[in-house]
Structures are given as C-alpha cells and as structure tokens.
Amino acid sequence: MTSESAPHGIPAATIIIFRNDPEGGAPQVLMTVRSRTMVFAGGMAVFPGGRVDPEDFALGEIAASRSGGDITPDEAAHQIAAIRETLEETGLALGLSGDIDASKAAKARAMLEMRNELQPVLDAFGWSLDLDQIVPFARWFPKNENLARVYDTRFYLADLGTGEVDISIDNSENTRLFWTSAKGALEMAEKGEIKLIFPTRRNLERLDLFASFQEARAQAEAIPVKTIVPRIDTTGAQPMLTIMEDAGYPITSELLETVARG
Template sequence: MEESTQTEQPKVIPAATVVIFRHAKDGGAPELLMVTRSRNMAFAAGMAVFPGGRVDPEDFELARELATELPEDEAAHRVAAIRETLEETGLAIGINGEVDAERAKQAREYLLETGALAPVLEKFGWQVAMDHVIPFARWYPKNEKLPRVFDTRFYLADLGTGAVDITVDQTENSRLFWASAAQALEMAEAGDIELIFPTRRNLERLAQFDDFAAAYDDCARYPADTIVPFMEVRDGKRWICIPDNLGYPVDGEPLDSAQRS
C-alpha cells in the first residue's frame, strides 16, 4: 500500500477567554483578573492567563436555544466565556437576574455538578446577557508541530465596583490575582509570572486604556479579526510577529524569547 504523504493537521479547538475589568481601589489604572495555570495542564502550564477555556457542545446547544441575533458560533463562544468564568473564578458575569456573592457561590457549585450553564440559568432564574461580553480579539496561532491548537476569542467584561468573592478552582488553576495590565507586564519582567505570546501582546494593548470605556471604544475601532502569528527575520534574527494594523503597540518579539505554549 502506498504511504500517504499528506501532513496530518492539528486538531483545532474553539475557545473563549474573558478580560474582566474592575476599578482600582486607589483610582489608578483598571485591574484585570488573571489566573495562573496549573503546572500539570497540557496547554500553557504554569502561565498567567485570563479566565477561559474550550467551547463545549453544551455551549452550542444553549446558544441554539437562546436564538439570539448573533450567529450561533459567536453566541456559543460568549456562553463559554460566561460559563468558564463562573467555573474558574466564582464570578457571575454576562448575567441578568439577581446576583450576589452567595448566589454566585451556589451557582458555581451547581455548575461544577452539572457541567453546563443551562441548568444553572434555570435553577437561579438567570438570563444570559450577551452584550455584557464585548469581542476584543481572536487569536489562532497555527502550529503544525502540535497535535492541537486553540482558536481563541477574547472578550472584555466590566465588573465595576462592589464586593466580589473569588476562589481558585484548584484543578486547572493554582492562583487568582488582580493586577493592572502594566503591573502584570512588570511582574513578568521580574520573573514573578510567565506569559505566553498572545497574553503578553494583549496586556500591552490593554495597558493603553485608562478605563473600561476606553477599551470599549478601542474594540469599535479594531474589529476582532483573526490574528495568525507569523515568522519573519529582523536584523538577522527570527521573530514571531502579528499584523501591525490591529491596535497592538508591539507587533512581535524574537522567537528565542517568546513563550508559545
């Protein structure tokens, strides 16, 4: 039998991630919620990222049931962003209905039991507020050397002020923390956290904004077109780069210093 010469393509996994804003207590730059991934995870182990994860079949089912004006694929990603945030952090974002710290805690426990957002909505009398999660970016770092790659849509959500109760899930993540975008970049430079290439670029973009409103306006200026990093040679060195017309102040870094997974 003649052997196939076709290169096996990696599995593409749809994913959703949320950049959650809150007002800083000192009135400074807004703080963003980040999680540190567990060291035993297959992807981005030990890295500081934003809450999120893959889009599950149940997310698509709920998106179909909601029958919003959004395309089903987009609605499913927003559902996943809301579900993953509740699961990983205990925060109920993108929800209309009675929400407080205690109900959010109970909802998280029920979500962990059921594994899907739809029964949580029914039990607590909540509705999904699609317009509370704003499309920010979409990253698809193709890499034929990996068995799977994530096609990830990034969203913004504004928590504002008020008491919040967050606890790490202790399975996929080992730490939760709030920091401004500039502070997170400083932490990375000091070696206190590690960042993969897309997270670092997104933090650099987010560091330009003094508040959520400025970030929201930026989303209107730069539609969330798919970003596919590419390689090029600069000054004799290989760089990993992104297009320079999507609102990012830094469009690349040397390959030998970039964390890709």
C-alpha cells in the same frame, strides 16, 4: 483526525475582566495562574477561560434565535463558554441577569462543577443570559506554530466596576487568582514573578493603552475583530514571531527565542 490536530483548531473563549483600582490607579484585570500539570500553558498567567463545549453550542443556538439576528450561533456559543468558564474558574457571574448575589453565585458555581453545563444553572436560579455585558475584543489562532494543541481563542471584555466581589480558585486547573493593572502584570513578568505566553503578553500591552474600561470598549468596538495568526519572520538578523500591524496592538513582534508559546 482528533480535535487537537484539526486544521480549524480547538474553539476556546476567554474574558478579560476589568475592575476599578481600589486605590484609584489604572484599571485592573483579573488573571489566573494555570496549574503546572495542564497540557496547555501550564504554570502560565492567563485570563480566565477555556474550550467551547458542545453544550455551549446548543445553548448558543437558542440564544441566537432569541436575538433576532443580532448574534450568530457560533459567536453566542463562544460568549457562553466564556461566561461558563469564568463562573467555574473564579466564582464570578458575568454575562448573566437576574437575582444574583455572592451566595447564589457560589451555589451556582458548585452546581456548574457537577453538571458541567450552563443551561441547568440558568434554569435552577431563574437567570438569563445578558450577552451585551460581553464585548468582543480579539481572536487568536496560532495555526502556523508548532504547538501540541492549537486553540482558536476569542477574547472578550467585561466590567465589574467597583469590583467589590469575592473570587476563589477552582482548585483544579488554576493555582492562583490575582488583580493587577496590565502594566503591573508586564512588570511582574519582567521580574520573573509570572510567565506569559505570546498572546497574553501582546494583549496586556494593548490593555496598557487604556485608562478605563470605557476606553478599552471604545477601541474594541472601533476596530473589527480580525483573526490574528502569528507568523515567523526570518528576513532579519534573528527570527521574529510577528502579528498583523492593524489590529490595535502597540507591539507586533518578539524575538522567537524569547517567546513562551504554551
């Protein structure tokens, strides 16, 4: 059985990166438009992230052993994957501590693209993991849907504050990076300017509840992360794709015929 068809799904992680709106409006989040050539969610607007690699699990074991039991190796591996993918896809060095500036981040990104693992980058730049910057937010596992690949994805929150940083696409998986409020992204989708898969749309609706990163973090810490498994409900007049009611999401269903599912 391949990893793509395994019942446990493909482990993946993504970070919802906040920054303050330069004009003083609602907080903004970073989104990326995936290349249309990608098998999963091609052409869709999503948050930066990707699958968890074996090297992430190896580094997760080390991070967990150093945490004194504060985090499991599996959870650490997912957070590390989110950090690695964010640096690779956007050029942002999140979840790391040390002497970090834009120039070093660019060099670290170039090294990561060659080595494809985070540990050599940490060693080369004298950086260390700072997983306290990464806040668990959600976990989505659409195992009941008829998808070509089923990802078991953990979503995290992180904050840039003023957001005075440079970002750039990786020229392989992504074609565009942009900052927008959650409401702005939803409005762009309604106008047909971007396309959203079901989990991204639901997460944007949830993010639109918050006036700041601090509010988002407070809710994330107050509501235990539950594995969200969307289900098809055929009891009504039209089939609906639904999620649980108690995971913090304001909208928990959508007409199946309108759902973009990756």
